[in-house]
Amino acid sequence: MASELNNSNPDHDYSKEKLKHSSKEEMVSTMTNSMHRSSSRPQLDVSRAAIQEDSEDRNPTILLPNQSDDISHLALDIGGSLIKLVYFSRHEEQSPDDKRRSMKKRFGLSNGNRRSYPILGGRLHFVKFETGKLNECLDFISSKQLHRGGIDSPSWRSGTQTDDNIVIKATGGGAYKFADVLKERLGVSLDKEDEMSCLVAGANFLLKAIRHEAFTHMEGQKEFVQIDHNDMFPYLLVNVGSGVSIIKVDGDGKYQRVSGTNVGGGTFWGLGRLLTKCKNFDELLELSQQGDNSNVDMLVGDIYGGLDYSKIGLSASTIASSFGKTISETKELSDYRPEDISLSLLRMISYNIGQISYLNALRYGLKKIFFGGFFIRGHAYTMDTISFAVHFWSKGQAQAMFLRHEGFLGALGAFMSYEKHGLDYLRAHQLVERFPMEAPCIGGKIHGPPLGNLNEKISWLEKFVQKGTQITAPVPMAPPGTTGMGGFERPSSRGNTLRSDASAALNIGVLHLMPTLEEFPLLADPKMYEPNTIDLLDHGELEYWVTVLSEHLPDLVDKAVASEGGTDDAKRRGDAFAHAFSAHLARLMEEPAAYGKLGLAKLLELREECLREFQFMDAYITIKERENEASLAVLPDLLIELDSMNEEDRLLALIEGVLAANIFDWGSRACVDLYHKGTIIDIYRMSRKKMQRPWRVDDFDMFKEKMLSSGDKKSQPYKRALFFVDNSGADVVLGMLPLARELLRRGTEVVLVANSLPALNDVTALELPEIVAEAAKHCDIIRKAAEAGGLLMDAMVSIQEDGLKNHSTSVSLMVAENGSGGPCIDLRQVSSELAAVAKDADLIILEGMGRAIHTNLNAHFKCDSLKLAMVKNQRLAEKLFNGNIYDCICRFEPGKEQL
Ligand SMILES: Nc1ncnc2c1ncn2[C@@H]1O[C@H](COP(=O)(O)OP(=O)(O)O)[C@@H](O)[C@H]1O
Ligand SMILES: CC(C)(COP(=O)(O)O)[C@@H](O)C(=O)NCCC(=O)O
Ligand SMILES: [Mn+2]
Incomplete structure (x- = not known):
């Protein structure tokens, strides 16, 4: 059989266009959800939903296609220094008329619990502006039509909604101060929410719903x-904004503001600006990193003669x-270095906040103190202090x-205060954070007008890349100068380079709400489960894997560009993807x-997401098709060969x-190097030899x-x-x-579990039925099981004709x-x-390096x-198995419940 492996016929039967078409359309999986809520403002007319045209949002992440009609889209927290926006974007993409699914539904042959009713889904975006630049913020809202329930709102498009009756949830002092401006500029009214309630609601939601x-x-x-x-409760919440609020939190909606201090972020920024002439907050923070506060602060040693x-x-080095x-x-003033002043100020304020917080924790016997507010700014030195x-x-x-x-x-809490926001019951497994290159629209500052389309994104990205190349590696600091004698010594992270504006924009991503995601029910100990085998916190590991991914990039870009016909547009997108992904890695x-x-x-998923962001839907499609075809051609011979063996030999040959x-x-x-050096047959021979x-x-x-x-x-x-399948071609066709x-032959029902979206050359769930159908032509066992599992359309039609009652007694392949x-x-x-099909499973087969090793x-599993x-990686083989590249792993473990 092996000799036929490279018999790939360029005029293959697979219709590339068809596969491509179906995968693009169905890229957005119809993962379903039982949450369906009644309406709330702003209303969305779901009945008029159409496939979204907004090219900025075209990247087909796995998200819920049909959101229910009750998501509120925008909430504001207008503070003394910054305006924070949380907004929700929907993705209305009509479920394609999937023959397979609709047929199965009709016959009650569901493969799981795919349902047809509306699904809650979308994305939460986080954006901030300086309060002093309110106009920029209003321009942003207005250009994206966020106040009207999103630019893609059907009701807006149909013109049924007027601005006059729009009410937006808002908190923070600016909700009062700027209410008139918002009415005037956007025509919207603000529904004011209590700031403390919002802070608590936001913190509780984040702590419950976001894993880390x-x-x-x-x-x-x-x-x-x-x-x-x-x-979780009780805890102390310290929100360090312009001023500082200290809140004892005892539960959802149960809290008391127990203290606060007027020496906060506004003090740092205000005094810092006056004393150093810095133009912006980040500049001031950055300055502190070159400072030596002993030129400004009086130390114990200064008083005690060293x-x-x-x-x-x-x-002696404690600040007195x-x-x-x-x-x-x-x-x-001019005799002091601005750097030293900035550091002294930062230390003074951070330390003071830490101390007051501790005193309040002591006052109420609390052990956990959470710090929020933008004064923190993800800045290592502030947090260390x-x-x-x-x-x-x-x-x-x-x-x-x-x-x-x-x-x-606060902004998140205000969002939560919409009567029906759909977030209440979301848990960590239903939220996926992604990091698209949309800096003007996420987490950080706004750089010019929002990005309207992919072109704008690409050109902005080119600018970002210029900035990104300036990102320097962290400067290691001398070890902390603590003497163990108490007082405050210098924390060690002082020397870290502050993120540049552009990269700071990527610090938090867009939260995808995916209510249909579930925890796999067969995990033996879900609480202890950690998916990753290698710890990337180990710097050496991170460096290695980042290098591996960087080195793979040119080849990947080639494939991606080729998959889109090698056009100029594809090349431009390919370059942008390479820049974007490299910037992520940097x-x-x-x-x-x-x-x-x-x-x-x-990390590996980020690469796939990044490809999709630049509209490379399936970079390996051609390779996958070619390898599927070549493998299907030799499958009949393989099956004959296998069938000639006794049971024991056959099982071994199958695993091999x-x-x-x-x-x-x-x-x-x-x-990939092997592919460049030898033919598929060489590779396969080498591989068999390793067996x-x-x-x-x-x-x-x-x-x-x-x-x-x-x-x-x-x-x-x-x-x-459950067969967790991996790669297309020989892997799935001749292996799994x-x-x-x-x-199946032994009476076991088999569910082929495959990716929802393409990743490298992995086979996807959408591609499998066609592969199975092809294989079924050569094998009765597969054909009958596939019929029973509803995988064969022709078979389904005959079932329809025969009636459902005795459609098949064969075990199913699904x-x-x-x-x-x-x-x-x-x-x-x-x-x-x-999750649904797993409930009856008593065997799991995980295949491939990604799913079974990385x-x-x-x-451990219950079954x-x-x-x-x-x-297929030397370092991994050595590290995990004390072995060598191309070693094989066959690990069997009895179910934990049966032990
Ligand atoms: N880009 C920025 N511009 C101004 N202040 C910033 C910036 N980034 C962080 N800060 C700090 O964050 C503080 C504001 O924090 P925030 O939580 O937004 O509070 P508020 O609601 O009072 O505006 C500022 O006083 C300043 O110390
Ligand atoms: C991305 C992969 C996990 C896919 O492996 P698979 O699951 O298909 O066996 C694997 O190819 C991988 O770890 N690649 C990077 C390492 C390397 O190039 O050596
Ligand atoms: Mn794979």
Whole structure:
């Protein structure tokens, strides 16, 4: 059979256009949801929904296509210094008329729980403006028509809504102060919400719904904290805005403002501006990084002649009096360096806030203190200083934690105050944060008018890239100068370079609300589950993987551009994609936790998302089609060969087949090099040669025992197996399908679980039915099972004619989408369809490096699991398995409930 593997026929049967068309249209999966809410303002006329034309939002992330009609679109928090906007954008994309699905629905042969009613879904965006530039903010709102329920609102398009009756939720003092301006400029009225309630509502939502929202920051080290939802309260919330509010939070809506201080962010920025002549806040912060506050502050040593005051635990370098040295009569402001002044000011204010917070925590016996507000500005030194103060004064008893959405608590709370906002029941697994290159529209500052289309994005990106190249690696600081003697020493993260404006804009992403995502129900211990095997917090690892991805980039861009016909437009998009993705990588090298907790799964998915953002829907489509066709051509011979074997030999040959065919991976540098050097047949031969047992991890005998045991020990066949398939071509056709056939033959129902969206050369759930149908032409077992599973359209029509009652007694072969658009899988967030079919499964087969090694290698399941992969990376093979590239992994683990 092997000799036929390179028999790829260019005039193949697969209609490229058809595949491409269907994958583009259906890119947006119809993951479903039972949440359907009644209406609230602004009203959206869902009945008139049409496919969205807004090209800016065309990137087809997996999101819910049909949002219910009750999402409020904009909330404001107008503070003393900054205006914060949280707005919601919908994605109305009509479910394509999917024959497969509608047929199955008609016959009640659902593969899961795909439903047809409206789905809540969309994205939450976070934007901020300076309050002094209110006009910019109003221009932004108006250009995006956010106040009218979004630019894409059908009711707006149909002209049924007038501005006069629009009411927008707003909080912060500016909701009162600027109400008239908003009425005048936008015609909208503001519905004012209490600021403290909003802060608390925002913080509670973030802590409950976002997995790694909170983090600690000590001596330059950021560590994400998983908050236990059942043990969240009470806590102290310290919002450091212009001024500071200190709130004791006891539950949802249960809180008390227990203290505050007028020495806050406004004080820092205001005094700092006066004293240093800085033009903006970031400049002031940046200045502090070159400062030495001992030129400005009076230290214990200055008073004690260079000595420590050891009796009360104060070292000579402790600040005795902030700005104390400036009492000198011989010096004027111009005699002090602005850098030193800025640092002294930052230390004074941060430390003071930390100390007051600690005192309030002490007053109420609270151990957890969360700090929000834009004074924090994700700035390492500020956070270290606050943490130091809390840690020092509480003797380690209380913990300072920070929030990624720091300054957006109030705005988010105002958004939550819409009667029906749809966020109440969302949990971490239903939110996906993405980082598109839309800086003018997310997280950070506004750089000119909002980006209207991909072209604008590309040109803005070119500018961003120019800026991005200026991003320098963090300057390592000398170790902290603590003497262990108490008082306040210098935290260690001082030297870190502040993010440039453009990259700061990417610090928090767009939150995709995906109510249909669910936790995979077969995880043995969901709380302990960590998808990623390799810890990218380890700098060496991060550097390695970032390098691997960078090196792979030119090849990927080639494929992507070719997949779009190699046009000039495709080339331009290809370049933009390469710049954008490189900028992401540079950003992550500079600050690995910039996008939240980073794992390899997220990094690899980011690449796919970035491709989609530049409208490369399926970069490997041609390769996938070619390899599918070549493999399908040799499948009949393989099946004959397998059928001539005895049971035991056949099972071994099947597992070998899966492992050997997993070499066809276009994501691996080594494999791509192989493709350039040899033919498919060479590769396959080499791969088969590697099959000698024992494999690097070899639990085959255990699996065989489970599958084939006879006599007294004869085991029942598995009822339902979930096959997490990987690559197109040989991998799925010659590897996983024959193994699936073996299980079907033994009476096990098989669900092929594949990606919802393309990633590298992975096969997608939408492509599988066609592949199965082709395979079914050569195999009765597959055909009958596919008919029973509703995968064959022709068969479905005959079922319709025969009536449903006795459509088939055969076990089913089905397909389910996994909810993912990357080469790995995070089982905390899978499609509801997969979650539904998983409930009856008693065997899981995870295949490939992404799904079985990078992620899930250490995952335990309630049912039996088999992990099969070839390790196509030398470093990984050494590190994880003490082995070599092309080693094979066959790990079997009995279900945890059966142990
Ligand atoms: N770009 C910026 N412009 C002005 N102030 C900023 C900026 N970024 C961070 N800050 C800091 O954030 C503070 C405002 O924080 P914020 O939480 O928005 O409070 P408020 O609601 O009072 O405006 C400012 O006083 C300043 O210290
Ligand atoms: C992206 C992949 C996880 C896909 O592997 P697969 O799941 O298809 O076996 C893998 O190709 C990979 O880790 N590539 C990067 C490492 C390298 O080039 O060596
Ligand atoms: Mn793959």
